[in-house]
Amino acid sequence: MNKKISFFFTIAIIISCVTAVFLIIYNYNLISSINEEESSSQLSILPEDETTIISNLPNDLLVVDKIITWGYYVPSQTRIIDTVIIHSSYDALGTDPYSVDGVIYEYKLYNVSAHYLIDRNGTIFKLVEDKNIAYHAGSGKMPDDRININNFSIGIELLYHENEMPNEIQYQRLVRLIKNLKLKYKINYILGHKDIAPSRKTDPWNFNWQKFNEMLKNK
Numbered sequence: 001m002n003k004k005i006s007f008f009f010t011i012a013i014i015i016s017c018v019t020a021v022f023l024i025i026y027n028y029n030l031i032s033s034i035n036e037e038e039s040s041s042q043l044s045i046l047p048e049d050e051t052t053i054i055s056n057l058p059n060d061l062l063v064v065d066k067i068i069t070w071g072y073y074v075p076s077q078t079r080i081i082d083t084v085i086i087h088s089s090y091d092a093l094g095t096d097p098y099s100v101d102g103v104i105y106e107y108k109l110y111n112v113s114a115h116y117l118i119d120r121n122g123t124i125f126k127l128v129e130d131k132n133i134a135y136h137a138g139s140g141k142m143p144d145d146r147i148n149i150n151n152f153s154i155g156i157e158l159l160y161h162e163n164e165m166p167n168e169i170q171y172q173r174l175v176r177l178i179k180n181l182k183l184k185y186k187i188n189y190i191l192g193h194k195d196i197a198p199s200r201k202t203d204p205w206n207f208n209w210q211k212f213n214e215m216l217k218n219k
C-alpha cells in the first residue's frame, strides 16, 4: 500500500514537473514572439519614419558653387551669423534680365557680392562662403540699432526684374536655403534690404512677406 502511494506520488510529481516545464517553455515562446512582434513592428515603422524625416530636412539642399573673387573679405576671426538679408537684382546691362553671369558681372563692376544668388529657375548659386564678409548690405541699421550689418549677416539675392515678383520656385528655394542656414546658425533676423536701408534701397521688390513667413513656418 505504501509502495502504491509512493508510486502515485512519484507519477504526480513527474506530471507536475512536465506540466511546469511545458508551461515555462510555452510562456517563454509566447513572450519572445510578442517581443519579436514588437521589435519587428518597430523595425517596419522606424526606417520609413526616418526616411521621411531625412527627406524633409533641408540639409540635402543642392547648391551650385560659383565662388567669386571680389566683393568680400576674409575675416581673421570666426564671425557670428545671426541675420539673413534678402535682396533682388537683375542684369540691367545685357539683353537677358535673368542672366546669372550678367548680374554677377554687374556685382563685379560695383565690387559688391552676396553669399547666394537664386536664379529664375530656382537654382541656388553660392558666390561667397558663409564665413566670409560679403559686401551686400552697405550702410544701414538693424531693428536693434546695430550697424556694420555685413559683419554678421548672410546676403541672398533673388534674380528677377523690379517690375516682377519672385516666382514660386524662387520662394520655395529661398525657404529651403534659409531653413538650411537656420540649422547651422542661430538666425534672429530675416530682413529685406529696404528694411535696413529704407532711404537708399527698395529691394527685394514686390516681395510677399506673408507668403514667405507662412512657407517658412510650414514647409
Ligand SMILES: [Zn+2]
Binding pocket: 086, 087, 088, 136, 193, 201, 203
Ligand atoms: Zn539689395
